[in-house]
Amino acid sequence: MENTQAQLSKTNGFISAWQRWRERANGKPSLARLNCLPIGAERISVLSSPETFRTTLLAMIAQARQRILMTTLYLQDDEAGQEVLSALYAAKKAQPQLEVAVFVDWHRAQRGLIGKARSAGNAALYREMAQRLGPGVEIYGVPIQRRELLGVMHLKGFIIDDCVLYSGASLNNVYLQRNHRYRLDRYHLLQNRPLADSMAGLLTDVLRNGPSVYSLNTAKAPRTVAIQKAIVKFRRELAKTHYRFGETPLKHGEVGVTPLIGLGVRDNELNAAILQLIQHAEQRLVLFTPYFNLPGPVRKSLDIKIKAGCQVTIVLGDKTANDFYIPPNEPFKAIGALPYLYEANLRRFCRTHQRAIDAGTLNVHIWRDGDNSFHLKGLLVDEHYALLTGNNFNPRAWRLDLENGLLIHDPHKLLLDRHLAELDQILAYTQRLRHHKALDAMDTYPIPVQRLIKRLARVRADRLVNQVL
Structure with a gap:
């Protein structure tokens, strides 16, 4: 003992x-x-499969009225990734007032798959769709380190209006169960405005304004070597960043949810x-x-x-x-x-x-x-x-991440x-x-x-x- x-x-x-x-x-x-946000237990649900996750995500995008803010390691240039990106453009066209932004890792978005031929990566898809469909769907590359090997943007969560769809999954065929094969993850839907606001605030106030964060929809994005000092500065800022939210005691029928972030x-x-x-x-x-x-x-x-x-x-x-x-x-x-x-x-x-x-x-x-x-x-x-x-x-x-x-x-x-x-x-x-x-x-x-x-x-x-x- x-x-x-x-x-x-x-x-x-x-x-x-x-x-x-x-x-x-x-x-x-x-x-x-720990401070926490009270959420009615009935407002939290567990999705049962990658396919359910995909259909839920697409349905929520189509029904969005205020904002769609997504964080994922990558949004892949394949059938599932193109389906999600097309859904974002369709939602923006149907609701012009929508705020639509996707945050992905800077390095991962601009390289091909491991073991495959060199390419411009997923960013080529982002640029092509922006040129063809117009502005309104911003995809931001977030560099955490000067090299991918030393750290990536691995934040998760899809904030759509007052809901948070949370999963460790990225967006591609296997995570979204296209073409039969799947990669199993966990999938939770939390319907709560203060939680959605807290997670959205970090994206819009911190990530989007980061000194080394640039849109990948355009060919004007700088090369990594040109923003190395800004990346180092931004990493220091992120290491001190927290989700902001108030504290309210739990009532009967509620659970507490605390959003957490960490780097280093x-x-x-x-x-x-x-x-x-x-x-x-x-x-x-x-x-x-x-x-x-x-x-x-x-x-x-x-x-x-x-x-x-x-x-x-x-x-x-x-x-x-x-x-x-x-x-x-x-x-x-x-x-x-x-x-x-x-x-x-x-x-x-x-x-x-x-x-x-x-x-x-x-x-x-x-x-x-x-x-x-x-x-x-x-x-x-x-x-x-x-x-x-x-x-x-x-x-x-x-x-690192x-x-x-x-x-x-x-x-x-x-x-x-x-x-x-x-x-x-x-x-x-x-x-x-x-x-x-x-x-x-x-x-x-x-x-x-x-x-x-x-x-x-x-x-x-x-x-x-x-x-x-």
Whole structure:
């Protein structure tokens, strides 16, 4: 017990100054004292599938009357991306007073797909449609770092009038389930004006006015090298940015929702909330992650919870359900080694905690559904807290990318049935891992993967890869 307490004390050192200030100011744990927006439980719904997400998004765009503000890593030049962009232009034409803006990552929008030929990327589609259909739908490129490898704009959320449609999904064929295949994520619809205003305010007041943020609808957008100083300045500004909203006590039938944002390792309120949520868990903790590559503080907090007897459930995709997976019969590319690196991480983690797996206090569920892929993120803590986020729970999200999330505090368990129904639906396509040896060993991997992993390990570059990918 003393050893567990010592580990817990050490892990608490990772809690940011933001948390410690709140604890000193309130005399209570910061998680319970977070400001929140009250929302009627009946105004929050869980969508069941990528297809439902797509049809809901398109219907909301068509019905919009005031604003459509969207944040996503990318809006792809494919059938689904063109469908969404066409819907935005149609909505603007039908309602000229509409404010329509999409915020995407600057770097990701101006390159082709990994492993494909060099191209102008999705920005070429944005320019072509603007030239053909006219102004009114602005697509802004948001650079977080001078190079994509060092950080991307990973904010999530679609604000349409008084609603927030929140998912970790980006916008392309596989995320929106076009052409049969899908990439599973989580999808929540929250109908609340103050929440929509808070999230919209950050986009219109901070992102759109950023010194390095430019419209990608026009060929006049500068080259990255010309705005490098502005990018550095903007990153410093974003590291200090918060969602703005008032505080109102919860009433009967309401839950509290706190929008959070984070960038970097210092005073990152989203990272702080993630650690607090894990540390707060007493009976049950569920973690969804698409890439098993946990940041050190998260890993240590989970270790402590598992040793303390808290029932921990980790839901992640099989390596074949990873979006970087390349079937062995296709030409190998270095990026295709990532799913195997993640599986190796999982094998080591499960070997360490095999006794907890045997006892049933650690449950690792591996998702697989044909050739579809898995992209879920978030937390469920006991019966009172849930985190919706695009954060992948990896070192890159923890240190480099601009991330956000919605923390739901549900003291009266009003949403519990919805959370459990969502979890049951996800677990229906999983298998519980009973022993770490059930995972493939490295000597069973394709020869090119084995060679690359061994080469990385020899120079300890595997640790660097885990930090940035």
